[in-house]
Amino acid sequence: MAKLVLMHKADSIYEDDLDTVYDFPKAYLKAVEAAVGDWVIYYEPAKAGPRGYFAVAKIGGVIAKPGVADRYLALIEGRSFLFFDREVPRLVDGRPLEASLTTAEGTVRKGGAQQLAVRRLSEADFARIVNLGLPQDLEAIEARRYAAAPSGADDPPGLFERPVLERLTRRAYRDVAFRRKVREAYDHRCAISGLDLRNGGGRPEVAAAHIIPVDRNGSDSVRNGLALSGTLHWMFDRGLLSVAEDFTILVSRNKVPADVVKRLIVPDGKLRRPRDMRNWPHPANLKWHRENVFGQMPAAGYEQRDAATADPTRTGPRDS
Numbered sequence: 001m002a003k004l005v006l007m008h009k010a011d012s013i014y015e016d017d018l019d020t021v022y023d024f025p026k027a028y029l030k031a032v033e034a035a036v037g038d039w040v041i042y043y044e045p046a047k048a049g050p051r052g053y054f055a056v057a058k059i060g061g062v063i064a065k066p067g068v069a070d071r072y073l074a075l076i077e078g079r080s081f082l083f084f085d086r087e088v089p090r091l092v093d094g095r096p097l098e099a100s101l102t103t104a105e106g107t108v109r110k111g112g113a114q115q116l117a118v119r120r121l122s123e124a125d126f127a128r129i130v131n132l133g134l135p136q137d138l139e140a141i142e143a144r145r146y147a148a149a150p151s152g153a154d155d156p157p158g159l160f161e162r163p164v165l166e167r168l169t170r171r172a173y174r175d176v177a178f179r180r181k182v183r184e185a186y187d188h189r190c191a192i193s194g195l196d197l198r199n200g201g202g203r204p205e206v207a208a209a210h211i212i213p214v215d216r217n218g219s220d221s222v223r224n225g226l227a228l229s230g231t232l233h234w235m236f237d238r239g240l241l242s243v244a245e246d247f248t249i250l251v252s253r254n255k256v257p258a259d260v261v262k263r264l265i266v267p268d269g270k271l272r273r274p275r276d277m278r279n280w281p282h283p284a285n286l287k288w289h290r291e292n293v294f295g296q297m298p299a300a301g302y303e304q305r306d307a308a309t310a311d312p313t314r315t316g317p318r319d320s
Contacts (some may be wrong), residue, residue: 001038003032003126004059004106005098006074007117009048010278014071018042018055019081019221021064022074028118031076035059039080041121041129041169048091053088053097053129056168057081078217080176083181084133092132098125127164134167139176146203151303171214182208185279186227186272192241192249193229194266207233211285216292222274222302223282232264242294243286247271 006024008016014023024032039058060077075152077258081296086203090164096102096109099122103109109216112172115117167173189196198206206227226243228236235241235256240248251261251271266272273280 001036002031002034003038003121003123004040005043005053006040006122006143007045007119008042009045010050010199017055018076019224020076022076024072024074024118026070026072027127028125029072031118031120032072035074036061037145039126039165040074041126051087052090053084053133055083056079056130056133064145075150076219079219080168081212081219081221082134082168083220083222085135085138085177085180086133088129088132096227097102097129104139118218127244130164130168134173134177136167139173139178142176142180146199174220178210178222178225179208181222182225182227184223185225185274185276187275189227189272190229190232191226191272192232192236193264194272195229197229205229209233209236209242211281213237217318218285221282222279224285226271226281229264237293239293241294242290243281244290245283245286247273247281250290252297256299260276 006022008022009019014025016022022032036059039056041053042055042057043053057076058080059074060080061075063073063075065071065073090096091108091199095106096114100107100119100120101114108114183204183206185204187196188198188206190206199205206229209219209226210220211224211226219222226236231242240252240256244250247270249265249271251260251265261273300303
C-alpha cells in the first residue's frame with residue numbers, strides 16, 4: 001500500500017465525485033492500484049483555486065471508467081472521506097509539505113513533479129498534513145468555542161495524543177469535524193426554516209444532519225449534510241420532510257399538520273443552500289433520501305411526539 005496526493009480541479013475534464021470516485025488517466029494506474037486500502041489527500045493546485053490540501057479519503061478499489069478508453073476510477077471507501085477543518089497551504093514557512101517537491105536546501109523543486117496529478121506521499125508527510133488540517137484537539141476546540149472564559153488561571157488539561165489513523169476512523173472525532181464544516185457551509189442557519197438561532201452563549205442551535213445516514217454508508221462530506229434545527233432534523237431523519245431535485249422542500253402532508261409547516265418552513269418552500277455551490281447537497285444523496293426515507297414513517301408517529309417540539313426555537317438531542 002502507499003499513500004498519495006490526488007490533484008483535483010473543479011473545472012477539469014476528469015469527473016471526480018470526491019467522496020465516491022476519483023477519475024484519472026491510465027498513466028497513474030499503477031500508482032493508484034498500489035494505494036488501494038490506504039489513505040490519500042486531495043490537493044487543489046494554485047491555478048484552480050486557493051484551497052491547497054483540503055480533504056482526506058481512503059481508496060477501496062480501482063475500476064476502468066465505463067465507456068471511456070484509458071480512464072479509471074478510484075473508488076473511495078465508504079465513510080472514509082473527510083474535509084479538513086482547516087485548509088492546509090501549499091507552503092509552510094516557504095517550504096513545501098511534500099518531500100518529493102523539496103530540494104536539499106528546503107526550497108520548492110522546479111520541474112514536473114509538482115504538476116503530477118498523482119504523487120506518492122511519505123507517512124511522515126501524510127501525518128504532518130493531516131495534523132495541520134485536522135488538529136488533534138479539534139473536539140476540545142469545538143467544546144471551548146462558545147464556552148465562557150474560565151475565571152481561574154488553571155492551565156488546560158494536557159492533550160491525549162492520538163495516532164492520525166485512529167482520529168480519521170473514530171466516530172466521535174469525525175462527527176465534530178462534519179458538524180463544524182456543515183454549520184460553516186450554511187452560515188449556522190437552518191436550511192429549511194432559514195433561521196439562525198443561538199443560545200445564550202452564542203452557540204448555534206443548528207445541527208448537522210446526514211442526508212444518507214452513516215449507518216447506511218453515507219459519507220461525511222458536506223454534500224451529504226444539511227444544517228437543520230433540532231425539530232427539523234428529527235422530521236428529516238424520520239421521512240416527514242425531504243428535498244426535491246430542484247431544492248423544493250417536500251412535506252409529508254398527511255402526517256405533518258399545516259400549522260407546523262407554516263411555522264417551520266421558509267415561505268417560498270425552497271431549501272436554503274450554501275453560498276459555495278461546491279457545498280450544495282449532492283443530487284444523488286437527496287434522491288436516495290426521497291426514495292428510502294421520505295414518507296416511510298407511520299402516520300401516527302408525528303402525532304405521538306410532544307407538541308412542544310413544534311417550537312422552532314427548540315433543539316433536539318441529536319447533533320450528528
